[in-house]
Amino acid sequence: xxxxxxxxxxxxxxxxxxxxxxxxxxxxxxxxxxxxxxxxxxxxxxxxxxxxxxxxxxxxxxxxxxxxxxxxxxxxxxxxxxxxxxxxxxxxxxxxxxxxxxxxxxxxxxxxxxxxxxxxxxxxxxxxxxxxxxxxxxxxxxxxxxxxxxxxxxxxxxxxxxxxxxxxxxxxxxxxxxxxxxxxxxxxxxx
Numbered sequence: 001x002x003x004x005x006x007x008x009x010x011x012x013x014x015x016x017x018x019x020x021x022x023x024x025x026x027x028x029x030x031x032x033x034x035x036x037x038x039x040x041x042x043x044x045x046x047x048x049x050x051x052x053x054x055x056x057x058x059x060x061x062x063x064x065x066x067x068x069x070x071x072x073x074x075x076x077x078x079x080x081x082x083x084x085x086x087x088x089x090x091x092x093x094x095x096x097x098x099x100x101x102x103x104x105x106x107x108x109x110x111x112x113x114x115x116x117x118x119x120x121x122x123x124x125x126x127x128x129x130x131x132x133x134x135x136x137x138x139x140x141x142x143x144x145x146x147x148x149x150x151x152x153x154x155x156x157x158x159x160x161x162x163x164x165x166x167x168x169x170x171x172x173x174x175x176x177x178x179x180x181x182x183x184x185x186x187x188x189x190x191x
Contacts, residue, residue: 082154
């Protein structure tokens with residue numbers, strides 16, 4: 001019998017990045033912009049949302065992760081700056097940016113898309129834009145107030161971190177938020 005699970009692929013974040021996210025969220029709360037906050041303990045750098053999959057596919061996806069990680073070394077990244085998707089006038093998502101070894105991150109992402117395509121997962125049509133989601137808008141946000149807040153709050157020192165692994169997570173939606181469970185983890189190679 002098939003067991004359907006909701007799954008995605010992401011890189012876990014260290015405590016320092018999550019602490020910075022909590023601080024940024026606290027500062028944005030003071031702006032009274034209508035935002036729904038992501039819980040920092042569940043934050044991660046999302047690479048690919050797979051949707052509902054048959055649990056029996058987990059080993060094949062893990063093999064795809066291993067092939068994509070290949071010789072990619074541990075990635076030296078940093079949480080830096082604040083932005084929104086899609087635009088300030090139509091902001092739906094508030095995020096912290098990702099800087100550092102982004103060329104290697106993009107190389108890995110391209111390999112991951114290629115490996116997953118062989119398993120029947122369609123590649124993303126949008127360009128990959130690495131980010132850490134802080135909040136989602138609850139309706140329309142005042143663009144002037146949003147820009148002012150982003151300029152002030154976004155001036156934090158970059159928080160450097162190492163991305164050492166990529167994880168296949170199960171996401172279970174609960175009334176008090178999503179619960180994430182590791183199904184498989186693949187480490188990047190150490191130089």
